[in-house]
Every structure is written in C-alpha cells, then in structure tokens.
Amino acid sequence: MMAVANKQNNRAARRVLPGFGMGMGFTVFYMSLVVLVPLSALLLNKTGLTWDKFWSVATDPRVLASYRISLGTAAIAAGVNTVLGLLLAWVLVRYDFPGKRLWDALIDLPFALPTAVAGVALTAIYSANGWIGSLLAPLGIKAAFTPLGITIALMFIGIPFVVRTVQPVLQDAERDVEEAAATLGAGRWRTFRAVILPTLVPSLLTGFALAFARGIGEYGSVVFISGNMPMKTEIAPLLIMSKLEQFDYAGATAVALLLLLISFLLLLGINILQHWVRKTAR
Structure with a gap:
C-alpha cells in the first residue's frame, strides 16, 4: 500500500x-x-574592433583606472553591506519593535527609487555644504566627488540584496539548536560563531555576489556623486557612455567586453566558493 x-x-x-x-x-x-x-x-557586433584595437583599449591607463574604481568601490561596498545587511536582517527577524513593518519596507526603497534620484540626493547630502558633508568637512573627510562617495552610493543600492537574501534563512533557522548550545554552556558569541554563522555563510556569499554585481554596472546613482574625473573617480560604465557619445563604438565595445569578462570571472569564483561552502557544511 x-x-x-x-x-x-x-x-x-x-x-x-x-x-x-x-x-x-x-x-x-x-x-x-x-x-x-x-x-x-x-x-x-562588427564595429571594426580588431585584436590590436582591443588590446590598445584594454591597456589604456584611463581604462585601467576606471576598472580599478568600479571594481574596488563595488567590492568594498558589497563587503560593508554584507556586515550591515546581516545586522539589519538579524534585527528585523529576531526583535519586535514599533514601526518594524515600516523599516522592513524601507529596505526595498533602493529597488523602487530611480537611481538618478538617489544620485542627486546623495550628492546634495554628502557635498561640502550638505547635511552630512558639512559635518565631515571639519574632520578633513571629503565624501562627494571621491571614491568614498562612490562607495556610499553603491552601499545604498546594494544593501537590499544582502538583507533579502539573509532574512529568509534567519526566519527558517531552528532555535532548538541555539538553545541546546546555550544549555551546554556556550556563550552568545560562541553560539553565533559556531552554530548560527555557518548556516548563514552561503546566503551571505549570495548577497555579496548580488550586491557586487549590481555595483560593477551601476551608473545612475554614481554618475552625480563621483565627479567623473578621469584617472580618479571615473567609473567604467561612464567611460563606455563617453566613448559612445564620441562615436567610438570599437572602444566602447572593448571596454564593455573586458568589463563583462572580469565580472564573469569574479562572479564565477564567488559561486564556486559558495558551492564549496555548502558542500563542506553538509
């Protein structure tokens, strides 16, 4: 039967x-x-892009500087968002407080808000005469029109990816294991490090990868606050747009192909690491 x-x-x-x-x-x-x-x-696409043209564009100092800015700020922003996103998800899942649903809804605001609006708002706030920028200026910290400003913008648009990836895992986590660890004498930090964190590592890596990928190709929220200074704060997507406006289609294609290749290899490495972590956790 x-x-x-x-x-x-x-x-x-x-x-x-x-x-x-x-x-x-x-x-x-x-x-x-x-x-x-x-x-x-x-x-x-037949844009007249030859191997010599591709190599010339790929090794151009301005192009290499734009890659360093885009990849570096995206990686830093994704790393910071991984820590802050875990903290936000923990608070939203483990605690009840007034206005919890409102704060939970605000997490998704960067998804709905046009990126250009976010860029203008962040530039106004972090400029030298802005609300936060005026407080940082006496400390010798300049946010707007620097890599720091780019990182802040990428943190703004990337934080929902981490929170929404970690939050369901925390909600489904079994509290019995934590209670058993506490019964055996484990403190809060040891319980978190040995019991909770291993179950969150795959979702944290996923959130990092999503935030990092979004940051590499982000344009609207960064183009205003970056200042667009070649060799200093010029991002790779802006360089592609600049070459298209100059009708340099071969150069724009070369920059886009190289950015695509770098992004794919980095995301592939993160996915392999994520698969290895899940395999070893079983």
Missing part, C-alpha cells in the same frame, strides 16, 4: 509541474532570449 501511495504521489507531482524536457526547453529559450542573445550581439 505504501508503494502504491508513493507512485500516486509521484504521478500527481508530475501533473502539477511540467517534465524536465519542457522545463529545460523553456529555461534555455528564456536565458537565450534575455541573456545569451544580447551578449552574443555584443561579441559579434
């Missing part, structure tokens, strides 16, 4: 969802239409 019931359940499950062939076919079609075809168009 048990075997018959299992067979019936399996048949019912097959009726609810499409089979592997149909599901895989739709997945390949959707990914090809949304991701592979646009990237292939970038690779196959």
